[in-house]
Amino acid sequence: MIQRKLITCTINGNKIQTMVDVRASLTDMLRNDYRLTSVKKGCEVGECGACNVMIDGECFNSCIYLAVWADSKHIRTVESLLGSAGELHPIQQAFVDEGAVQCGYCTPGFIMTALEIVQSGRQYTRDELKKLLSGHLCRCTGYENIVNAVEKAMKGTAQSIPETISRHRPATR
Amino acid sequence: MYNMGAYYEATSVAHAISLLQRHSGPTTKIVAGGSDVLIQMREGKLAGYTLVSIQRLDELRGVYMDDDETLRILPVTSFSHITKHPLIKEYINVLGYAVDQIGSPQIRNIGTIGGNICNGVTSADSASTLLAYDAVVEITGPAGVRRLPITDFYIKAGVVALMPDEVLTAILIPKESYENTHGHYIKYAMRNAMDIATLGCSLNVRLSPDKRAVERVRVGYGVAGPVPMRAKNAEEAGNGRPASMDTVNRAAKAALLDVNPRDSWRASKALRLHLAEELCRRAFTMAITRAGGSL
Numbered sequence: 293m294i295q296r297k298l299i300t301c302t303i304n305g306n307k308i309q310t311m312v313d314v315r316a317s318l319t320d321m322l323r324n325d326y327r328l329t330s331v332k333k334g335c336e337v338g339e340c341g342a343c344n345v346m347i348d349g350e351c352f353n354s355c356i357y358l359a360v361w362a363d364s365k366h367i368r369t370v371e372s373l374l375g376s377a378g379e380l381h382p383i384q385q386a387f388v389d390e391g392a393v394q395c396g397y398c399t400p401g402f403i404m405t406a407l408e409i410v411q412s413g414r415q416y417t418r419d420e421l422k423k424l425l426s427g428h429l430c431r432c433t434g435y436e437n438i439v440n441a442v443e444k445a446m447k448g449t450a451q452s453i454p455e456t457i458s459r460h461r462p463a464t465r
Numbered sequence: 466m467y468n469m470g471a472y473y474e475a476t477s478v479a480h481a482i483s484l485l486q487r488h489s490g491p492t493t494k495i496v497a498g499g500s501d502v503l504i505q506m507r508e509g510k511l512a513g514y515t516l517v518s519i520q521r522l523d524e525l526r527g528v529y530m531d532d533d534e535t536l537r538i539l540p541v542t543s544f545s546h547i548t549k550h551p552l553i554k555e556y557i558n559v560l561g562y563a564v565d566q567i568g569s570p571q572i573r574n575i576g577t578i579g580g581n582i583c584n585g586v587t588s589a590d591s592a593s594t595l596l597a598y599d600a601v602v603e604i605t606g607p608a609g610v611r612r613l614p615i616t617d618f619y620i621k622a623g624v625v626a627l628m629p630d631e632v633l634t635a636i637l638i639p640k641e642s643y644e645n646t647h648g649h650y651i652k653y654a655m656r657n658a659m660d661i662a663t664l665g666c667s668l669n670v671r672l673s674p675d676k677r678a679v680e681r682v683r684v685g686y687g688v689a690g691p692v693p694m695r696a697k698n699a700e701e702a703g704n705g706r707p708a709s710m711d712t713v714n715r716a717a718k719a720a721l722l723d724v725n726p727r728d729s730w731r732a733s734k735a736l737r738l739h740l741a742e743e744l745c746r747r748a749f750t751m752a753i754t755r756a757g758g759s760l
Contacts, residue, residue, distance in 0.1 A: 295472060314472035317503075337504045338572060339659060350545070350574045356503045357575065358467075360474065361520050405570065426658030427569025 299363035303328070304372035318354035318362055319343045322369060330370035330400035334429070341428035344401035345369050351408050353427070370400040373407070383407060383445040390441035394432030402428050406442045410449045418443065467506050470515040475522060478605055481632050484517045486607060489629035495519060497541050500568070500576040501584050525579070525634065528552045536638040540579020544591075545570070547578055557638060559648035563594045563667060566652040569659050579633045582615070585623045585692065592619075592693035593667035594650055597685030599642045606631035619692035646671045646681075647756035649748040653740050655731075663732045664688045666744035670752045672708055677758070679703050679712060682749065689724035689741055696723035699745055708758040710750075717746035 295314045300307070303326060312321055319336075322328040322345065331354055334342030338356040345354045346368040373381035380388065383406045393399050402425065409416065409424055416424065421442055422435075430438060473488060475481035485495070493515045496502040505511040519525060525541040528550045536556055538547070544564040547553055553561040564581075567573055567590045581589045582602070592615075600615040607630055615636075618626050627633065648669030654660035665687035671680045682703035684696040699720035706712040726737035753760060 297472075297474075313466065315466045315469045317467065320466060337507050338500055338568075338575070341569065341571060344571055351571050352574055353571045356499050356507075358472075358499065358503070358518070358520075360472070361518075363521070423658070424570055427571040 297360045297363075299360060301362045301364060302366045304368055312359040312362075314358070314360055316359040318345065318347075318352075318357040318359050318367070321359035321362070322354060322367070328369045328371055332397055332400060334397070334401075339429070340398070341401040341405070342398055344404045344428070346404055346408065349408070349411070351405050351427075368404070368407075370403050373403070382448055383410060383442075386441040386445040386448065387438070390437045390444060392433060392437040392441035394430075398428055398430040402430070402438055402442075406445055409442060410445055413449070415446060421446070467503065468509070468512040469506060470513050472516050472518065474518045474520075478519075478522065478524065478632060478634055481517060481519050481522070482605065482607055482630055485630040485632070488515055488517065490515070493517060493629070495583070495632065497525075497580045498543065498575045498577040500572055501580055519632065531637075534640040536640075536643060538578060538636040538638070540583075540633045540636060541577050542579075544573040544576050544578065544581075547591075548573070556643045557594075557598060557646075557648075559650050559667060559669060560591065560594045560598070563590050563650040563652070563665075566590050566650070566662075572659075578636065582618070582636070583625055583627060583633055585619060585621075585625045587622060587690065587692050588661045588665070588688050589693065590650075590652060590662065590665060590687065593665050593685035593687040594648070595636060595638075595685075596693050596695050597648070597667045597669055597683040598638050598646075599683070601637040601639065602633055603635035603637060604631050605634040610634070612637070616695060622691040644671075647752050649751040649755065651744045651748050653744060661731070662688050664726065664737050664740040664744060666741070666748050668745065668748040668752050670703075670708075670749070670756050670758075672753065672756045672758050676756070677708055679706050679708050679753070682716065682752075684716070684720065684723075684745060684748075686720075686724055686741065689726050689737065691727075694723065696720045696745070698722040703749070708753050708756075708760070710760050713746055713749045713753070713760070716749055717742045720745045 296311045300309045322331045332342035334340035336355045338353040343355040473484045496516045529537045548561040548565045581591045646669045650667040652662045652665045667685045670682045684699045699716045702719035703716040724741040728734045
């Protein structure tokens with residue numbers, strides 16, 4: 293018998309209530325039930341950071357977080373960064389400008405960590421940024437351009453980054 | 466999807482204990498953060514296990530100061546929250562530093578200090594510091610609350626003194642332990658992130674008021690034996706001695722009488738013995754400097 297549990301949470305600004313399989317990871321729920329496919333399945337053991345999402349303002353690898361634990365939490369994925377007219381978020385733009393994206397698989401995870409860095413309002417040194425980004429594996433770029441992009445976004449925030457959370461409904465199953 | 470048996474979510478410590486009483490067995494595990502248990506479930510080691518989750522017990526989160534000034538660290542506190550906590554920064558900063566060496570930023574948001582010691586592994590980055598500060602663990606079970614020095618909590622590799630229906634409910638650091646101490650932790654690993662310590666050494670000192678003598682030194686090691694350990698010979702070589710390089714070197718040499726590392730695919734016994742001495746030397750030097758002594 294499949295054991296399910298009713299949870300209520302907020303995903304990208306939308307309050308939802310759903311029955312989740314207790315065996316599901318948060319990655320499973322976000323991808324399969326809400327089609328938030330920016331949340332990638334990489335290693336699935338918390339090493340690569342491709343499934344990284346923000347839960348109550350802190351970054352978590354959603355592959356090692358049970359979906360049932362999301363009850364009453366605020367979850368944010370890269371989809372929330374989309375501007376109302378479809379424009380990129382300044383962090384995303386910095387990744388484009390700095391050539392920080394190649395195959396793109398690791399990018400959403402990196403961007404959510406970059407968002408946590410930018411939202412902290414602090415200015416970090418390059419070494420500190422490297423440590424803060426150390427939970428993400430990228431096999432294409434060699435990291436240099438990614439660190440450049442995050443540094444650029446962080447410095448850009450001195451002039452304040454818009455707090456965009458798109459309000460369009462996540463696709464229902 | 467995880468290959469999970471049943472799932473039970475505790476709504477209080479008492480509820481967790483009653484869930485454990487009803488469902489405990491050889492294939493039942495308590496899960497808090499999930500960064501050990503869920504990964505082992507994914508890898509198949511815990512496939513089909515029943516989980517009793519204490520993840521959502523906010524009553525087990527946070528760091529507090531008891532009336533007698535004992536530092537009370539609740540077990541479901543994440544590593545990143547330990548590092549950021551003002552009480553940790555003020556009184557036992559080395560613990561915040563040590564848990565900041567674990568995994569990656571996301572893992573430090575996920576993993577909990579209670580899980581770090583309850584899994585009983587020798588490489589736990591928090592354990593050597595907790596040992597070096599004479600931490601006391603508070604365990605709650607059907608019969609009530611009992612306390613145990615952390616050295617007695619570790620039984621053997623992967624095994625701690627928790628009965629199947631008991632939950633770790635606090636880690637206590639007595640005032641006598643942390644008062645007026647300065648410490649340092651060194652994790653030696655092959656990579657700067659996402660790695661397990663080849664060897665770890667946590668050391669703290671209390672200098673005499675004139676900063677010329679080591680009033681007390683305490684040394685803890687990880688991966689220097691099957692479980693995290695204290696280095697009593699190293700401590701004896703330092704206690705009451707002048708705060709000098711000579712004392713530091715004597716203590717580092719004496720640490721070799723305490724440690725008992727093994728050969729593994731990660732590193733040889735010879736390298737670990739070398740590290741045991743050298744990390745003690747460096748941590749001791751740093752701790753004395755931080756305490757205001759000059760070498």
